Amino acid sequence: MNLSIVIPLLNEEASLEELFSRINHVCQSNDLTYEIWFVDDGSTDLSWNIIENLKVQYPQIRAIKFSRNYGKSQALHAAFERANGEVVITMDADLQDFPEEIPELYQMIVEDNYDIVSGWKKKRFDNVMTKNVPSKLFNAAARKVSGVYLHDFNCGLKAYKKQVVKSIDVYGDMHRYIPVLAANAGFRRITEKEVQHQARPYGSSKFGTERFIRGFLDLVTLWFVSRFGGRPMHFFGAVGTLMFIVGFLSALWLGISKLIDVSKGIYGHLITNNPWFYIALTMMIMGTLLFVAGFLGEMIIRTNREHKNYNIDEII
Numbered sequence: 001m002n003l004s005i006v007i008p009l010l011n012e013e014a015s016l017e018e019l020f021s022r023i024n025h026v027c028q029s030n031d032l033t034y035e036i037w038f039v040d041d042g043s044t045d046l047s048w049n050i051i052e053n054l055k056v057q058y059p060q061i062r063a064i065k066f067s068r069n070y071g072k073s074q075a076l077h078a079a080f081e082r083a084n085g086e087v088v089i090t091m092d093a094d095l096q097d098f099p100e101e102i103p104e105l106y107q108m109i110v111e112d113n114y115d116i117v118s119g120w121k122k123k124r125f126d127n128v129m130t131k132n133v134p135s136k137l138f139n140a141a142a143r144k145v146s147g148v149y150l151h152d153f154n155c156g157l158k159a160y161k162k163q164v165v166k167s168i169d170v171y172g173d174m175h176r177y178i179p180v181l182a183a184n185a186g187f188r189r190i191t192e193k194e195v196q197h198q199a200r201p202y203g204s205s206k207f208g209t210e211r212f213i214r215g216f217l218d219l220v221t222l223w224f225v226s227r228f229g230g231r232p233m234h235f236f237g238a239v240g241t242l243m244f245i246v247g248f249l250s251a252l253w254l255g256i257s258k259l260i261d262v263s264k265g266i267y268g269h270l271i272t273n274n275p276w277f278y279i280a281l282t283m284m285i286m287g288t289l290l291f292v293a294g295f296l297g298e299m300i301i302r303t304n305r306e307h308k309n310y311n312i313d314e315i316i
């Protein structure tokens with residue numbers, strides 16, 4: 001099978017039929033064999049009924065229904081696990097993305113041998129203040145932190161080699177950063193393609209402006225996990241040890257200068273009157289805590305035997 005098309009959806013009853021018929025048409029006229037994975041992420045409207053009806057006529061439809069709303073990342077993950085196509089394409093269900101882009105995305109993966117082709121909504125049709133401007137900042141930060149040079153991380157329309165979606169673990173709200181997850185897993189042939197975009201014809205957006213705050217926190221997590229996730233001691237241990245040593249040397253110095261004073265017969269200077277005493281104390285305590293945090297991190301990694309540290313390209 002050439003293609004698995006993965007479509008997460010939450011209350012998108014109005015667009016599903018048109019979406020399916022456009023996908024079906026474009027795939028058939030380009031001789032692409034395909035399956036569609038609809039993932040109903042806890043819709044409360046008629047979305048699931050519409051999918052069931054379509055399924056009766058079109059066996060190339062597969063669908064998963066979540067018992068409640070788990071989120072877009074979980075929806076993608078559930079379909080990624082089950083996808084059979086050689087190329088996996090994700091798209092939103094709201095018709096903001098154009099199914100007509102599918103053949104070209106497919107070509108780029110198969111012929112130009114890219115691991116990921118990410119859509120770039122160069123000309124965007126969303127609200128300027130609540131989406132376009134914050135999203136520019138957000139993408140700039142993501143580029144800087146991840147070293148993956150895409151203009152539009154969060155575009156719903158993306159194409160992947162099958163192996164990519166099988167190797168990454170999309171959890172939490174990480175659907176925004178799939179290219180970064182993939183790059184961290186060793187898939188480096190990532191590019192983007194300008195895609196068409198239109199305003200939402202039906203329904204309303206499922207994400208508010210809180211997406212940017214969450215997005216930034218996830219970015220920090222991602223950066224941190226990719227750098228130190230496999231070896232927490234290198235961060236916590238190093239910072240902790242350093243703090244402890246500075247604290248300990250300060251305390252030592254306080255003690256020695258006290259002894260010198262005493263040997264000279266000066267008794268008035270109490271160590272506890274010196275601000276350095278408190279600084280030294282705090283640094284020793286915090287240093288120890290950080291060290292212990294790093295140590296516990298290492299222990300957790302050691303216990304978690306399922307932890308997959310590497311993807312192998314080839315063994316000869």
Ligand code: UDP
Nearest residue numbers: 008009010041071072092093094205206207
């Ligand atoms: N979606 C989902 N689960 C959610 C939120 C959204 O499956 O919890 C789907 C939604 O139905 C749509 C896609 O994810 O197909 C993108 O959502 P939306 O269009 O609301 O995002 P935006 O285009 O505003 O970024």
Ligand code: MG
Nearest residue numbers: 092094096200
């Ligand atoms: Mg949308």
